[in-house]
Amino acid sequence: MLRRHATRGVASTGVAAAEETTSKGAAAAVMFVPSAVCACLAYWQYERMRWKEDLIATRERVASSEPVDIFSLEQPSDYDKVSVTGRFLHEYSLYVGPRPRSIPGQGIRPGYLVVTPMVAADRKGVVLVNRGWVPATWKSDAQAKAAKTIQEREAREVAAKHEKDKAAPAAAATASGKGGWFGRGKDAAKPAAVAVAPAKPEPVTVLGVIQPDEEPNQFMPANAPDSDEFHYIQREQMARTLGLPPDTPLVLVVTSDAAAAVPVQQRSPLEQSRAAALGGAEDAAAASYPAPKHVGDLVRFTTMPSDHRNYALIWATLCVVLAAMGRTAVTKPLRGPRIVDYEADARAAWGKSHNSL
Secondary structure: OHHHHHHHHHHHHHHHHHHHHHHHHHHHHHHOHHHHHHHHHHHHHHHHHHHHHHHHHHHHHHHOOOOEEHHHOOOOOOOOEEEEEEEEOHHHOEEEOOOOEEEOOOEEEOEEEEEEEEEEOOOOOEEEEEEEEEEHHHHHHHHHHHHHHHHHHHHHHHHHHHHHHHHHHHHHHHHHOOOOHHHOOOOOOOOOOOOOOOOOOOOEEEEEEEOOOOOOOOOOOOOEHHHOEEOOOOHHHHHHHOOOOOOOOEEEEEEOOHHHOOOOOOOOHHHHHHHHHHHOOOOOOHHHOOEOEEHHHHHOOOOOHHHHHHHHHHHHHHHHHHHHHHHHHHHOOOOOOOOOOHHHHHHHHHHHHHHOO
């Protein structure tokens, strides 16, 4: 009887020891989870650093290359340096935004990116051109002017069609009459004067790079092409809105003019707004809009490779520190107040008393 109780006690002690070992192993694994998470974040920042370094090197190489005619490229790649000569169709411009921009002396102003179709001078095709940033007031004036231009064009087309319909019977009667050579008599009816269309603008040459589509974030609303509302650049949607083929290329205008570079904000937007109000500063450079992208901005990001390197070092340091803390917690646990199991002590005392019998 006593031997059976002793065997049961040994078995229960072994099971308890196994359970305790398993629980300790799980606890030890949990202690190293924060270190593993920091290691993953450090590696992710390292990969981001390498990717951005390659991207900057590619863009620098493209920026220093010579532009080529966009229509000579069978399959243009992103950020290829290209040139195109043609005429802008300003009345069909699309606006992407809003895109606030910091302007020295005026604070942060609302604005948009203006994308205008351009017809090549040699009629090789049509391209979309991202001409740069414009303030909201410039957009309103340009849209009003575009609406007026379209109305005048439609009025001329209607008048020309009306005059053509009126001249058709007179031309038939003249053709059936007798007169001079080729049936043209002296009394042939003369066509009425039609409103003269404005002269076509002179062709311009644009230098830029092939712009890829923008990736919207989760807070950015979706585009509404049916209402000409674009919050981010999506080439195919814009091309379809204008009735162009979906593979119409999009060119981002770039310039090396130092005035086009986005300046570093020296004062807060509130201070600049106050200074502009006190000085009565208005947009003195209105004629310079749209403001194209500076070529240096192609290789400038909010988070540069050096920032990614610093983040990777921070996460790696945290990984090492947390791993050391976890190892210490597993190998040398802190000794707190001992919890007494009175029931276990009572069973042990009962077993000793029976063994002594």
